Every structure is written in C-alpha cells, then in structure tokens.
Amino acid sequence: LHLVKRNLFHNMFQSGTSSKIVVPNAVYVDPTYNCNRKCRGCYVEKNGKVMPYELAEEVCFSASNIGVNYIAWLGGEPLHPTVRGMVLGLIAKFPKMSFMFCTNGDFLDKNVAGKLAETNNAIALISVDGLADTNDWRRGNGAYRGAMNAMDQLRGKGLLFGYMSTVMPTNYLEVSSQEF
Numbered sequence: 387l388h389l390v391k392r393n394l395f396h397n398m399f400q401s402g403t404s405s406k407i408v409v410p411n412a413v414y415v416d417p418t419y420n421c422n423r424k425c426r427g428c429y430v431e432k433n434g435k436v437m438p439y440e441l442a443e444e445v446c447f448s449a450s451n452i453g454v455n456y457i458a459w460l461g462g463e464p465l466h467p468t469v470r471g472m473v474l475g476l477i478a479k480f481p482k483m484s485f486m487f488c489t490n491g492d493f494l495d496k497n498v499a500g501k502l503a504e505t506n507n508a509i510a511l512i513s514v515d516g517l518a519d520t521n522d523w524r525r526g527n528g529a530y531r532g533a534m535n536a537m538d539q540l541r542g543k544g545l546l547f548g549y550m551s552t553v554m555p556t557n558y559l560e561v562s563s564q565e566f
Contacts, residue, residue, distance in 0.1 A: 412456040413449045417442055417473055421463040423490050425525045427552070430461065436468050446480050459487035465494055474501050477508045486511060488550060490529060491536030499539040511550045512536050516557040517566060524557075 417437045419430045449457060464473050464487040477485045478501070485508040494510060502508055515521050518530040533549075540547040551561045560566055 409453045411454065412458060413445060413454050414458045414460055415442065415445055416460050416462060417464055417469040418466055419462040420466045420468050421461060421490070422466065422492055423463070423526050423529065425490075427524070427554070437472075439472050442472055442476055443479075446476050446483065450480060450483060455482070456484045456486070459485065461488070463490060463493065465489050465492075465498060467493065470498070474498065474505075477502075478505045481505065481507055483507065485509075488513060489536070490525065491533040492529075494536035494539055496539055496542075499543045499545065502540070502545055503543040510536070510540060510545075510547045512547060513551075514549045515551050515554070516560040520557050520560055524552075524554075 415437070419433050419435050421428075421430060446457060449455075459473050462469075464470075470493060473487065487508065488511045491510075491512045494512075502510070512533045513525070514530070514533045515524045521530040521533070522528065537547060537549075551557070553561055
C-alpha cells in the first residue's frame, strides 16, 4: 500500500510522457499466512502473521479511491478463523468492488456461503490439484472431500465459483484430462 501511494505521488503510474495515469487493475492481498493445511510445495511461510483490520480496510479504501475495483484475497488461507470475519466483513463493506479469494475450502461452510450470497460481489476459487488421491497426496487427507463440500455449499446458494490447480509434473495429465 505504501508503495502504491508513493508511486502515485511520484507519478510512477503515468503512461510514458502522457499525463494520463495508468491505474493498476487489481490488488492482491495476503491477509494471513495462517493455514490449516501443510501442502507439499507450498510457498507460504507458516509465521502466524495476520494483517490488522485497519490496514486491510485502508487497502480497500485506497484501492477504491484510485479506481481499482478488484481485490484478490490470497494467503495462507483467507477463510482461516483468524481472518475470516475481516475478509467477509470487508467484502460486505465494499459492495461496489469485486473480490476473489483462493481457498482450500475447509472453512467454507453453510454460514460462509450464506454471507457470500448476501453480498454477491465475491467469487471463491477452490484449490483442487487433481482427483481425490492426487489432491489428498499434495494437500493432505480429506482435502478433496473438503473442496467438494465447499463447492456444494456454494452451489446450494446459487453462487458462481471456480477452481484453481497447481500444475505439477505429478498431476498435469490428470488436471488436463476429460475425467477431471
């Protein structure tokens, strides 16, 4: 956030010699590095840090003020109990913005799906790295079933959602197959 403000102040988002300001089209936020899973190959350092609510709110306000209408909540796990209320609360507080969050789905229950249905400005991308055995090998036992349950909760509320896969040498054929 500090760098965006500094770059705006110093006209770093200007297009060449034009005075037209080029606004970034998205902001990506890691509200926490907390996660309940220990996925093979995960880049997240499990340090327990949580973004303060005031900072997360300032990111949303600042993004909105400069014309950014899209925020992606990444992580860690953006629905982890340490930040779930903040993430869902800010999605509700900024109804004119679009939000996306990447989640393993373990904390996406009926209550969370209901809150998302009330706001209607967020989309979940559920992490699925293959069919049950492949996904659970990478993400841990029960991860595939948890992801499918999360999708069922979203589908039950009529919400749009997607999935994302980390493509690796061990799963690329599976995640590109017709069966998947």
